[in-house]
Amino acid sequence: LVTRMVNTYVLRSPEHSLEDAYDTLTDREHEVLLLAAVGHTNREIARALHLSEQTVHNYRATVMEKLGFHDRVELLKFAIRRGVLNVADL
Numbered sequence: 001l002v003t004r005m006v007n008t009y010v011l012r013s014p015e016h017s018l019e020d021a022y023d024t025l026t027d028r029e030h031e032v033l034l035l036a037a038v039g040h041t042n043r044e045i046a047r048a049l050h051l052s053e054q055t056v057h058n059y060r061a062t063v064m065e066k067l068g069f070h071d072r073v074e075l076l077k078f079a080i081r082r083g084v085l086n087v088a089d090l
Contacts, residue, residue: 018067021067025066032056032059033084034079036075037072037079037085
């Protein structure tokens with residue numbers, strides 16, 4: 001919990017950009033980000049990645065927290081801007 005709080009504070013400080021926050025995501029968090037950005041549900045992501053829905057929920061919450069996003073629209077816009085997601089994939 002303390003680590004998460006420190007990471008959240010550090011990642012939201014002015015010295016750290018959204019790109020820095022993106023670079024802290026794990027490989028699995030990147031996968032969840034991409035699948036969530038294109039509109040897959042937690043259940044669909046769980047099936048695709050062979051995880052439980054609760055685990056996907058936790059990954060998604062962690063990604064949103066690390067990036068400072070509040071909804072899927074912010075996630076989608078970021079994924080497109082970052083080049084993680086191509087508009088043609090939608």
